[in-house]
Amino acid sequence: MGNTELQQPTNLGDTVHDYSSPACWMHEVDPGYLGYWSREEVLVFLKSLLEQERGGTKAFANIGQAANLKIADLILGSELDQGEICVLLQKEIAMRGGAVAVPRKRLTNEHRTKCSLEHAIASATANQTELVQAIEQAVSNIFDAELSSHLNRMLHLHRKQLVRIKTLFT
Secondary structure (H helix, E strand, C coil): CHHHCCCCCCCHHHCCCCCCCCHHHHHHCCHHHHCCCCHHHHHHHHHHHHHHHHHHHHHHHHHHHHCCHHHHHHHHHHHHHHHHHHHHHHHHHHHCCCCCCCCCCCCCCCCCCCCCHHHHHHHHHHHHHHHHHHHHHHHCCCCCHHHHHHHHHHHHHHHHHHHHHHHHHC
16 A cells, blocks of 8 residues: 555644534523523423412411511511512513513402411421422523522522421421
């Protein structure tokens, strides 16, 4: 074969690399392509989470109505945390181009069903536990550092709320 024999590259710098697209386009790739939830899946999750968070706000409001004033004042912080989370989720949904469903307003003549303190506590505890589980499962499926940071903050708040419920009512 003589001098026409193919020569093997002697170092990595001699190796030619062909890329299908420039690295600067990676931000445009749907996370679903990388094994994470797609943008649509994240939006569906956020909308579902918002509805659960709204339920948490109602659960803490029910505790406030059923408890004495001292406990109602202490639980108000949890209700406000829930409201803050709802606002954050609405912003995240809007940033992703999703429409936020407006919660149904209670009519002025519509009476709220009063429940016992025990029922209100059980409802709030179940809601917070479900939220913690849903967020824990979602964090590993989301390829967005800022959203993951928000979700981790929500996890911290929900765990704090669970401890607050236990310490107030045990």
